Amino acid sequence: MSAPYRLRASGPTSVASADGILGPHVRTFRGAAHSKSIFAVTPFVLLLAYVVWLFHQGQLGHWFNSGFSALAVTILFVLAIALIGYTAAVGGGELVRVHADGLLDLRAGPRAVRWDEVQSITAVPAPDGSGVVRHLLRTTDGAVLSLGRSIANVEELVDEIRVRLVEQRTPSLKVRIADGDTLRFGAVTASREGIRVGDSVLEWDAVEEVEAEGGEIVLRGHGGKRLGAAPLGDVPNAFLLAELAHRRG
Secondary structure, eight states: OOOOOOOOOOOOOOOTHHHHHHHHHEEEEEEEOTHHHHHHHHHHHHHHHHHHHHHHHHHHHHOOOSSHHHHHHHHHHHHHHHHHHHHHHHHHSEEEEEEEEEEEESSSSSEEGGGGGGEEEEEOOOOSSSSHHHHHHHTTTTTTTETTTTTTHHHHHHHHHOOOOOOOHHHHHHHHTTOOEEEEEETTESSSOOOOETTTOOOGGGGGGGEEEEEEEEEOOOGGGGGEEEEGGGGGTTHHHHHHHHHHH
């Protein structure tokens, strides 16, 4: 039976109510600081040094009407330097919070997503296959959250999500396979017979490792032999497939 059509939009989640919906707060991820932030400090440092030099030369009075003004400007410069330095070191404001039972996206809404509402996580590789540009988190209601380099330590955020989904879903996925179901991971499927990639079905015992390499999901056998591959962006929840292969292989 399909889910009923929702007539009334759900209200936005408040930050204050997040603990009640998602459980205890575990970790916060902030905006990534750009390297240019460090260079932005340079003009302030030079200007402050010039003010100090004028003070020692006794010429500061030509620039300011009183010593109080000079002191106030100096304090403002110091605060500006401290603020820019802090942003360069730890990043910007809060973007995503990880809770025990889900995550809170503060970029819009904010939006609360429980772990059981996560439908898939898909890695988006760089065009040249040199790495992953971002991860797309799709929810059961069709929303898509982009987890990219604008988030500081985004790789750790993705790992946090993966760990919780592996703990929550791997046992039930193993039961489904044992019961004869076929699990679909985009271009790859998994069943009791093994993992199907293209026209080939690889038995579970033959697959030693499932890994991401050069913009692909690569299945390797004994001795690292390449058994099959599919484009990385075409295999949502590839980390769950890798976990199943690791536990059954």
